[in-house]
Amino acid sequence: MSLCLLACLFLTLTTSSAQSAADRLSHLFVLGGELSNSAATSIGDIDEVMPRMQALGLNTVLVPVCWDLTEPEEGRYDFTLVDRVIDRARDCRLQVVLLWFGAWKNSMSCYAPAWFKQDTKRFPRAMTRSGKPLEIASAFSEEVFQADCRVFTKLMEHLAEKDKGFGTVAMIQIENEIGMLEDARDHSPLAEKAYRQPVPDTLLKALKLKKRGSWQQVFGSDDYADEKFMAWHYACYVERLAQVARRICDRPLFVNAAMNSRGRRPGEYPSAGPLAHLAEIWKCGAPSVDLLAPDIYDTGFKAWAAQYAMPGNPLFIPESRCCINSGVRALYAFGEHRALGFSPFAIDQAPAAETEHVTKAYDLLRQLKPYLALSGVARAKNTWGLLFDRHDKERIIDDGTTVLTCRHNFTLPWDPRATDGTEWPEGGGIIVKLRPNEYLIAGNGIVVDFKTKSEKEQEEQKRLGEDGFALADRQQESSPTAAQRPATAFRGKRCGILSVDQVSILPDGSLQYIRRDNGDQDHQGRHARIGVGEYKILHVKLYLY
Numbered sequence: 001m002s003l004c005l006l007a008c009l010f011l012t013l014t015t016s017s018a019q020s021a022a023d024r025l026s027h028l029f030v031l032g033g034e035l036s037n038s039a040a041t042s043i044g045d046i047d048e049v050m051p052r053m054q055a056l057g058l059n060t061v062l063v064p065v066c067w068d069l070t071e072p073e074e075g076r077y078d079f080t081l082v083d084r085v086i087d088r089a090r091d092c093r094l095q096v097v098l099l100w101f102g103a104w105k106n107s108m109s110c111y112a113p114a115w116f117k118q119d120t121k122r123f124p125r126a127m128t129r130s131g132k133p134l135e136i137a138s139a140f141s142e143e144v145f146q147a148d149c150r151v152f153t154k155l156m157e158h159l160a161e162k163d164k165g166f167g168t169v170a171m172i173q174i175e176n177e178i179g180m181l182e183d184a185r186d187h188s189p190l191a192e193k194a195y196r197q198p199v200p201d202t203l204l205k206a207l208k209l210k211k212r213g214s215w216q217q218v219f220g221s222d223d224y225a226d227e228k229f230m231a232w233h234y235a236c237y238v239e240r241l242a243q244v245a246r247r248i249c250d251r252p253l254f255v256n257a258a259m260n261s262r263g264r265r266p267g268e269y270p271s272a273g274p275l276a277h278l279a280e281i282w283k284c285g286a287p288s289v290d291l292l293a294p295d296i297y298d299t300g301f302k303a304w305a306a307q308y309a310m311p312g313n314p315l316f317i318p319e320s321r322c323c324i325n326s327g328v329r330a331l332y333a334f335g336e337h338r339a340l341g342f343s344p345f346a347i348d349q350a351p352a353a354e355t356e357h358v359t360k361a362y363d364l365l366r367q368l369k370p371y372l373a374l375s376g377v378a379r380a381k382n383t384w385g386l387l388f389d390r391h392d393k394e395r396i397i398d399d400g401t402t403v404l405t406c407r408h409n410f411t412l413p414w415d416p417r418a419t420d421g422t423e424w425p426e427g428g429g430i431i432v433k434l435r436p437n438e439y440l441i442a443g444n445g446i447v448v449d450f451k452t453k454s455e456k457e458q459e460e461q462k463r464l465g466e467d468g469f470a471l472a473d474r475q476q477e478s479s480p481t482a483a484q485r486p487a488t489a490f491r492g493k494r495c496g497i498l499s500v501d502q503v504s505i506l507p508d509g510s511l512q513y514i515r516r517d518n519g520d521q522d523h524q525g526r527h528a529r530i531g532v533g534e535y536k537i538l539h540v541k542l543y544l545y
Contacts, residue, residue: 021290024252025314028170029369030341031330031362032097034062034319037105039348041069046084049348054092057359057366060170061089062097062318062343068113071151079158086168095170097318097343100155102241103148105176106258107270109137116147123147126186134182139230139237140190152241156248163249172251173318174241177258177295178234179270184226195229203232206284223266228281230272235285242288254291255282256318261298276307283312295319295345301329302336302387309337319345322354327361327535328387328428331443334365334372335430336385357444360535364430364442367537370509371432371440386446387428399433402495402542403456406431409445409532417532425532437542440503447529450542454492497525498541511539 033053040046040063053061063085071077082098089096101111109117109125116123116137124141125133137144152174163169180186185195199218204211211218219225242253257273266272274282274292282292293316296304301320309315315337320329322344333339344350344358365372372383384397388408397404408427410418418424429443441448451459500522502514517538522528530536 021252021312024250025290025340028252028316028340029373030060030095030097030170030316030343031058031365032060032062032318032341032343033058033322033347033358034099034343034345035064035348036346037064037101040064040081040085041066043081043084046081046088050085050088050092050094052348054094056347056355057362058094058347059362059366060095060097060341060343062099062173064099064101064111064176065155067100067102067111067116067148067151070155071113074113074115074147077151077154077158079155079162082155082158083162086162086166089168090166095168097171097173098159098169099173099176099318100152100241101176102152103137103139103144103175103237104178107177107179107181108135110135112137124188124190126180126191127188128183129187131187132182136180136186138186138188138190139233140186140188140194145237145240149241149244153244153248156245159251160249169249169251172245172249172253173293174238174245174253174255174289177256177270177273178238179258179273180230180267181270182267184223184266184271185230191233194233200232203281203284206280223271227266227271227278231275231278231281232285234272235274235282239286239288242286246288252290253288254293254316254318255286255289256293256295258295259298259304276310279310279313291316291340293318297321297345301325302332302392305333305337305339309339315339317342319343321345322347322350322358324354324357325426326354327357327359328426328444330358330361330365331430332385332387332428334368334385335383335432336387338372338383357535360444364535364537367505368430368432368440368442370505370507372430382433384431385428386431386443387426388446389426390424397431398453400436401453402437403451403453404431404439404448405451405456406446406448409447409529412447412529415532427532429530437498437544439540439542440505440537441528441530441540442537443530444535445530445532447527448540449527450495450497450540452493452495452544455494458488458490493544496543496545497522497528498543499539500528501539503537503539505537 039049065082069081085096103109105111123144124138126136126138127133159169195215198213199215215229219228238255245253255274257275258270260269260275279292292313294304294308296317305315315333317333326344330342333342347355386395386406393408393411395406410424427445429446432440434440500517502517503511504514506512528538528540
């Protein structure tokens with residue numbers, strides 16, 4: 001019987017008493033930041049960085065646990081750094097997410113200890129189709145798995161004792177950005193033997209495939225077929241580690257993926273990782289893992305996030321490029337996809353010009369938590385996320401009788417940065433519907449106007465000048481004036497702004513008044529807006545006339 005099938009059988013026997021995935025995830029609200037890879041490799045590093053992360057407004061720090069420093073000699077374990085991370089996190093009132101850098105980190109086996117790396121006979125490498133060995137341990141080697149599993153088991157046992165009664169460790173990531181490079185799959189002798197075996201019935205059933213046979217017979221022989229084979233075996237490897245964690249130290253578990261971006265093919269990107277197009281394979285092969293999570297560095301943030309916000313897989317973003325847009329991207333992820341968390345990478349090395357956006361956005365999210373903590377249908381109907389740039393600058397939200405037109409603030413004509421060639425920073429935020437005709441708008445660099453449905457249908461689009469009034473259309477000077485044109489009767493009612501108040505939100509969800517935006521601040525009752533760089537919460541009340 002294959003190792004994968006043994007793992008699945010064991011899972012069936014052990015998960016009935018375990019906490020459900022929904023229960024394990026329900027409490028998560030991660031305003032996170034991931035440390036750079038080498039930021040927690042000494043006591044001094046940890047003591048210096050944790051208070052800084054607290055000062056940035058994080059509630060959670062994502063921290064690597066390195067195999068080479070945890071088991072420098074085979075069978076001798078050192079948890080000094082792990083203990084220091086947990087102790088300093090408690091001192092700073094932070095939670096931690098521990099990232100197991102074991103057999104693989106960004107595809108490579110660079111965090112394996114020297115005794116593992118140097119014994120390639122006992123711990124074989126993955127190979128390309130030409131037979132070239134790679135700096136990637138083979139997922140098909142039981143020796144590789146057992147070495148990884150032994151230290152991981154010791155880590156889980158240590159955490160179960162160290163964190164008992166505290167809950168400082170919020171989540172655990174198993175490995176890091178698993179995936180094959182140079183080729184879509186491993187071609188080592190052990191891998192070739194597995195490739196000739198029949199595709200497991202468990203997977204065929206999950207994929208609703210009736211065809212039986214070897215991997216090539218079922219899926220074909222191109223790179224994407226090879227990727228499916230590799231994804232199944234990576235998932236089964238991870239599942240066996242996940243079962244260990246679940247049995248010893250039951251915390252939410254996730255795996256992260258490097259994206260298949262920029263038109264690359266499998267092997268040009270890390271093939272077979274927990275990518276969205278392989279989610280069914282990963283969910284089948286590693287059912288003990290709670291989340292498949294995207295590491296988003298490329299453009300197109302909204303599209304990448306949407307791929308992972310799928311049924312049974314709440315969105316959690318453990319890595320995203322740390323930049324001036326990180327704050328609004330966090331707001332968007334929580335507002336649009338009810339994200340469990342967001343985390344810019346290498347936040348400890350980022351300049352203040354970037355981290356200040358994270359701090360300000362996290363302050364808004366912390367205030368909004370009472371409204372974002374709603375679940376299920378109630379929340380799905382009352383929040384929206386906004387994220388705009390120069391090319392994607394408008395979203396229309398149909399909220400029953402009211403239509404909200406949301407835009408980047410630079411679509412207004414009076415900020416010179418809108419038209420002087422300045423690169424538009426992204427604008428974004430969250431809209432929360434409190435009740436009919438009443439909303440919270442939180443964010444940075446956004447403008448929202450409100451109309452009834454009938455009013456929106458009759459809307460005339462006019463270009464505005466820098467003073468906010470309509471520009472004269474010189475091309476139409478020979479046309480009839482407005483007074484000469486036949487009038488079309490207006491139908492229905494209009495939506496007006498009753499008030500726009502800047503507010504803060506207390507922990508119990510009640511609103512604390514700061515000031516009223518009126519006149520120039522809401523363009524004489526035409527819209528609610530938050531300027532670029534401002535990060536505010538607005539309480540908007542509407543009326544009909």
